[in-house]
Amino acid sequence: MLFTVDAEGYSIEIGSLLDGSFDSLMIDNYSESKKIIVVDENTNEFCLDYLITNFDCLKEAEVIMIPAGEENKLLDICAQVWLTWDEYKITRSDVVVNLGGGMITDIGGFMASLYMRGIDFINIPTSLLSMVDASVGGKTGVDHGGIKNLIGVFSNPKAVFIDPLFLSTLPEGEFYSGFAEMLKHGLIVSPTHWYELSALNDVQQEINERHIYSSIVIKNEIVHQDPFEKDERKKLNFGHTIGHALESYFLEKDPISHGYAVILGVLCESFISFKRNYITMDEFSEIERVIVKHYQLIDLSSEDYTEIIRYMKSDKKNRNNKIFGVLLIGIGEAIINKEYTTNEITDAFDYLNRVYSELNN
Numbered sequence: 001m002l003f004t005v006d007a008e009g010y011s012i013e014i015g016s017l018l019d020g021s022f023d024s025l026m027i028d029n030y031s032e033s034k035k036i037i038v039v040d041e042n043t044n045e046f047c048l049d050y051l052i053t054n055f056d057c058l059k060e061a062e063v064i065m066i067p068a069g070e071e072n073k074l075l076d077i078c079a080q081v082w083l084t085w086d087e088y089k090i091t092r093s094d095v096v097v098n099l100g101g102g103m104i105t106d107i108g109g110f111m112a113s114l115y116m117r118g119i120d121f122i123n124i125p126t127s128l129l130s131m132v133d134a135s136v137g138g139k140t141g142v143d144h145g146g147i148k149n150l151i152g153v154f155s156n157p158k159a160v161f162i163d164p165l166f167l168s169t170l171p172e173g174e175f176y177s178g179f180a181e182m183l184k185h186g187l188i189v190s191p192t193h194w195y196e197l198s199a200l201n202d203v204q205q206e207i208n209e210r211h212i213y214s215s216i217v218i219k220n221e222i223v224h225q226d227p228f229e230k231d232e233r234k235k236l237n238f239g240h241t242i243g244h245a246l247e248s249y250f251l252e253k254d255p256i257s258h259g260y261a262v263i264l265g266v267l268c269e270s271f272i273s274f275k276r277n278y279i280t281m282d283e284f285s286e287i288e289r290v291i292v293k294h295y296q297l298i299d300l301s302s303e304d305y306t307e308i309i310r311y312m313k314s315d316k317k318n319r320n321n322k323i324f325g326v327l328l329i330g331i332g333e334a335i336i337n338k339e340y341t342t343n344e345i346t347d348a349f350d351y352l353n354r355v356y357s358e359l360n361n
């Protein structure tokens with residue numbers, strides 16, 4: 001069965017690539033074009049064969065392989081790839097197919113959007129996180145100076161094709177990284193989605209196309225209301241004020257996945273919401289129960305606290321040394337532009353450490 005979502009100027013298909021419109025899109029629009037497939041080492045190994053074997057239109061495609069990992073989502077890599085595209089004599093009528101996780105859809109979309117002031121690109125996300133989040137919504141970009149997504153452009157793909165088959169080779173930790181963003185979607189706007197996901201036990205086995213579809217519908221609806229993140233879209237940043245700072249901080253030491261950083265941020269920002277009486281004890285306990293069921297927590301030192309807060313203050317979304325974020329006012333309801341004090345963040349980290357000790361001693 002195929003699910004389809006209409007996004008701003010492009011469509012998102014969820015279901016087997018073989019049943020969908022990928023082939024006809026390529027034949028109708030790009031039969032004379034050069035095709036470039038952007039992969040990383042892992043999607044080169046696990047996903048590329050499937051695509052090339054099943055679609056004749058890609059038999060002659062040039063494959064660009066980028067080293068895997070967030071630490072490679074960099075302008076230097078783009079500069080090297082652009083030189084290769086020069087050698088291939090890529091023109092504006094050619095097309096880039098991004099086959100990978102969020103790192104590849106972010107950097108691949110960014111490279112395509114800037115090259116010759118923009119060539120078409122299509123996303124085929126292969127991680128759960130890129131399926132439900134990164135490949136949808138038009139944000140492309142790279143990290144710079146140690147700051148996540150500092151350089152980027154809003155630019156929509158021509159289409160997104162989501163085939164859950166690719167999830168079969170995704171490592172477990174990466175799977176839960178994507179699940180974190182799905183839980184977040186439920187918490188910010190949809191109690192139904194939250195309760196459906198929170199009832200899953202063996203998430204990897206039980207998750208299905210309909211869950212993925214529901215998450216995409218939520219993200220797409222928010223992006224539709226506010227494509228350039230003036231207000232409503234900021235809700236998607238729930239968990240990210242603290243999450244991004246954790247991700248940036250650990251990137252230099254011992255990288256943690258985007259979704260894992262986000263779920264720790266979700267827990268801390270839910271704690272702040274609870275402490276402000278925005279959500280009840282029962283609501284907070286329910287959030288804690290689900291997160292602790294699926295995720296190992298982390299033990300932070302006071303040195304870590306200082307550095308992570310420093311990252312928050314330098315986040316591009318913040319200003320005047322103040323830290324702003326999104327808080328919950330219920331399960332399925334969020335409120336934007338809330339300032340967090342350093343004390344509140346420190347208390348949330350203390351809480352994280354307390355739960356970590358209780359669970360590990």
Ligand SMILES: NC(=O)c1ccc[n+]([C@@H]2O[C@H](COP(=O)([O-])OP(=O)(O)OC[C@H]3O[C@@H](n4cnc5c(N)ncnc54)[C@H](O)[C@@H]3O)[C@@H](O)[C@H]2O)c1
Pocket residue numbers: 040041042043046047068069070073100101102103104106126127128129130133134135136137138139140148149166167168169170171174177257258259
């Ligand atoms: N643009 C947006 O709106 C948006 C939203 C959320 C996250 N992001 C970005 O997405 C990135 C995180 O995405 P991610 O978690 O997918 O990271 P990722 O792309 O680094 O993928 C995680 C790991 O899984 C591997 N992988 C991917 N698909 C695989 C498969 N099918 N089989 C085996 N291995 C596979 C990758 O090679 C990588 O090692 C971050 O850069 C984040 O900033 C962007």
